[in-house]
Amino acid sequence: MSLNTFGRMFRFTTWGESHGPALGATVDGCPPGVDLDEAMLQLWLDKRRPGQNKNTTQRQEADAVRILSGVYEGQTTGTPIQLMIENTDQRSRDYGDIARTFRPGHADITYHLKYGLRDPRGGGRSSARETAARVAAGGVARAALAQLAPALEVKGYMVAMGEMKFDRTRFDWDAIDANDFWLPDAAAVADWEAYLQNVRKRHDSVGAMIEVVARGVPAGLGAPIYAKLDTDLAAAMMSINAVKGVEIGEGMAAATLGGSANADEIFMGADGPEYGSNHAGGILGGISTGQDVVVRFAVKPTSSILTPRRSITVDGAPTEVVTKGRHDPCVGIRAVPVAEAMMACVILDHLLLHRGQVGDGPRGRIG
Amino acid sequence: MSLNTFGRMFRFTTWGESHGPALGATVDGCPPGVDLDEAMLQLWLDKRRPGQNKNTTQRQEADAVRILSGVYEGQTTGTPIQLMIENTDQRSRDYGDIARTFRPGHADITYHLKYGLRDPRGGGRSSARETAARVAAGGVARAALAQLAPALEVKGYMVAMGEMKFDRTRFDWDAIDANDFWLPDAAAVADWEAYLQNVRKRHDSVGAMIEVVARGVPAGLGAPIYAKLDTDLAAAMMSINAVKGVEIGEGMAAATLGGSANADEIFMGADGPEYGSNHAGGILGGISTGQDVVVRFAVKPTSSILTPRRSITVDGAPTEVVTKGRHDPCVGIRAVPVAEAMMACVILDHLLLHRGQVGDGPRGRIG
Amino acid sequence: MSLNTFGRMFRFTTWGESHGPALGATVDGCPPGVDLDEAMLQLWLDKRRPGQNKNTTQRQEADAVRILSGVYEGQTTGTPIQLMIENTDQRSRDYGDIARTFRPGHADITYHLKYGLRDPRGGGRSSARETAARVAAGGVARAALAQLAPALEVKGYMVAMGEMKFDRTRFDWDAIDANDFWLPDAAAVADWEAYLQNVRKRHDSVGAMIEVVARGVPAGLGAPIYAKLDTDLAAAMMSINAVKGVEIGEGMAAATLGGSANADEIFMGADGPEYGSNHAGGILGGISTGQDVVVRFAVKPTSSILTPRRSITVDGAPTEVVTKGRHDPCVGIRAVPVAEAMMACVILDHLLLHRGQVGDGPRGRIG
């Protein structure tokens, strides 16, 4: 039932609100004997952390993660790992108005309708701050994968932001980590930055499209029918704040293709099957082929903008909402490390599931 | 863990292979006292059933569903409902070659790599025949919703098929059930049909895009963070065979929008909040707003085509695959009733979850 | 949430009522490549089957199990296994009175209060016939264990029936399968039989105590804190109809012991640790030690007796209930194969869980 839990064997439950004392993730099912310390997790949290450049919110959070359980002398023990991040930048203020007004595009109104009350401070539970906890959990997954599937690499990058589209012919894997946009094309960064500053000046925000690739995924991960690898990846990405669409491989464009063009032909290579293309995004029948697993998703523009939008109060009175404060003009940028974390968690989860049901490694031989 | 189970409180487990003796769904958690008989389920199975017109496969299956448990004197008892569909059209044949060859785009190779063996008859477990069981389970969900949320209506329709796009300005809700393509524009049917016959003559197949709308969904369904309504809908649709992308509301196009354009402004209406638009697809923060819930997904072209594609055998030898037999030139058509069934199941599930945690109906008042 | 599902990785969902067309179990998560056919399951169902001797009900059910999915050419495929048992001995009769009267000690009144309606035919879902489905699922678990842990043996036997107590000093493992009471003492059988026939003649019934032992359980199965091996065994046994108490190892008697007497001292043997005693019942901290896993449980006397008991009707009117028909004077006898099946399922489940989280086999070395 697990409202706030993600995963099947490698599971994490996130907890906490934007402006409460702390937030975190309770990670259960991690294999024992995984080398793990706080610095290994902090690395990923720092990637997601706001306030690092002018393209993201200026909220300053240390986002320092503490491991409260499940690790002994630098190794996981197989018991639950509690990851806690204290909230330090909780500006003291009056939430009276915000608490009684529903910001368009935010969860204010739905939380109110569902629960009858809500924590209005910074969006409460629906704040994107929750994603810090996932990034921490994803760090645990990465540490476990480093031991169980050392060839595996997970990388996310932006492929579109508003009208800006990434030119796929210029794809440069090494450029991704070297710019604020996680853009695989160093030459395009200046244009994207200028575009985004212009959006900000217009008191607007803009959406984005992110792609996440997992290289070195063993064949055989996933399971019929409701535990397909792509099913879990779709849920993983859609659960991220502001995501409105998820694609695997060819994605929505598959609707326009013919079967002859879409088929990934199979050849025998030196180390096993090879494929003439990867329209499938590395997944057939819900199970990994051994090719790159490719997921893409769209993030809507942040609804917190300086341009006034019409809304109502809890009394039903009309009002106008202008969201001042420290907000990302494009929340998609910070979604990149979050999506990487979710990809890592899903793959580790399915690796453990596969090992549980079938045993280690792929089972059928070819050739 | 639940590999073949979908849902949280209203749960179903599907079982069965394409050419085994039977397939079905074990439905658990249905409310008691729901009026239910086989005819009510058969209605939806007949919508999905192949062999009804020249646009779908000519395989002839009665797809007659039997209720084996959980119903007494025409009412559900609250205990598990077993729905069984016997496979009647299992053409006797030699599967020797198929059993040793991996069809490109199919799950043959991944099932082999994962499990070491597979049922090759008609795709076994990975066959789209599995979706008949979901349609039956969806019929149970519809019956329960008819009593718990009588205003609710779920409807799916095609919005694209290969190069053919639906003209949204001509949307006609009543046209949908009156043509083989579930197309909301009667005037376009002839063109779509000609296009599809041409695809078939070219020995090819084609993808499709389907939209499913739920009208009359109560506000307040869904839950943070990993049980969001849109998260579950994304998983539901992605679990359908051949689906490669899922969108909620604005979907992937949200990446290109500005925040000012994307905001759904809120007004006070006579019966509660109203919205100036529905970019959100009826869901904010994972919880329904009371607007139409709008989901869209892409189905890849069937990989079973008469055009030869290169592949390998289980011995690693090169081969060519030509799939003869009775295959849909566009599997997307039959995905429409399947997607409706999944939408109905997700909504009923969240309605029961909401009632469990919060009690009946929306909790917060406005005005 | 899984109301009618048991297990974590190896899961089964039972369905069906006593007098419906069929009942069965949907088994999910079974490893692939397990040798399995219907005869292997029938073996265990025949152990549980009523009507075989004068000590159990004379209801005649073939209890013939059919495998409808998940097995191909004699091997499991890793997909769901549907096991169906048709109900053949449904005596046609009028249920009018039974449907309106609550039998003391039965679930009639609680099903009515909970659901508002119930299937009154033979107890419906609350009938002990449901256990046939578990026995079938347990047969699948045994088949998988035969390949994954060939040294493992699961055996159940009676240790008490009413005033009759088993003399533990006469324990004879080989006697168990050779008498109708699964009694590990051939010499006592005649006395037990005479005692039970006397109970029957008095128009009464009697309770029983059963012990189930698993030998050859690998060390390391189980997990903290809510997935302890003993926690799952307690749930497994308590879920069986009429069970009112469950013990592990020393059980309730542990309350009377001192810590010095209760400690199982540890010694180093040729093949690893050995223990001076087994008060713990083979489980420490929820995890198997490698010793025999010992579970004991009590079954209440069947409430279906010829002696009149006072009750009420659905209208609240007083009435007397006399249960005629074919009922076991001691339902505990047939609980033996059911409990064995549950033990097998729990152990396989934990073996897969352990393999998933930790990998194959015990991980820590001693010596």
Place this chain on the structure above:
Amino acid sequence: MSLNTFGRMFRFTTWGESHGPALGATVDGCPPGVDLDEAMLQLWLDKRRPGQNKNTTQRQEADAVRILSGVYEGQTTGTPIQLMIENTDQRSRDYGDIARTFRPGHADITYHLKYGLRDPRGGGRSSARETAARVAAGGVARAALAQLAPALEVKGYMVAMGEMKFDRTRFDWDAIDANDFWLPDAAAVADWEAYLQNVRKRHDSVGAMIEVVARGVPAGLGAPIYAKLDTDLAAAMMSINAVKGVEIGEGMAAATLGGSANADEIFMGADGPEYGSNHAGGILGGISTGQDVVVRFAVKPTSSILTPRRSITVDGAPTEVVTKGRHDPCVGIRAVPVAEAMMACVILDHLLLHRGQVGDGPRGRIG
């Protein structure tokens, strides 16, 4: 799969080790709008807290619980509630010997065999300190029950300790909270205390039997077949450290009864059905009758005693173990508030489950 999670709709995951920085419980699925603050939880933690009298361990822990999330302005918001208890009395010491020796009757050896490593400080995850987290979670459940089922009362008490048996004819509900043994007979306290001090002087420990009663449980809670109320209660109690047996109602004694004696006859009372007795312990067919729900369980004597016991080291060498330090001579005493907490959690969970599937309140009418 949920190794460290308990519950279905009202779920909590406990985390933390005996001597780590903190431990706690992540509670998910709590209804919104429940009045809750830390003082309400502290009340129950103080009941369980060690070091309060000479009959329990002298370890001094404040066991101060903090609510880190899920509560806003004194009310639950429906989002996860993180409860954290910092460990303050972690005596600094050398764990070298303990880390390499397996204490008989403890989980040292099984954790080592399973995981290959373990946190040896105070038993790590297998320490009874984990139960503090449950008591906190149980406090949340009690707060929710106070609003949803105000007539409900949960009370635990000891019924046996070693050779001391409680005289049921002297049962005094009001005495329970007035003595250190939670004994429902004030006159017996002095004898029990003398007995226990004698056990301690003998360098031994002793087991105990505890009974927990829930009064005012609505009829209709529970569900077939694997979510029976008694099944979940058995799992709940067996998951508590050192518990070796669980009974419902008549319990193991049901094995010795005849059906005529065991039947709880039903009569029509002014407010609905009444029963002539309660052998069933308030549960029929896994569903509550509305009578008192009665659970009993046995706790083994603590294995940490001053009397030397033989064991081995991680190298397989023989050794003797004497456990010095601050240990309870009867851990059963402190199990009382833990069991009350588990009972409260199970009942709330089933109350929400029932409301989800069936709606508010019992559904069938009588009379």
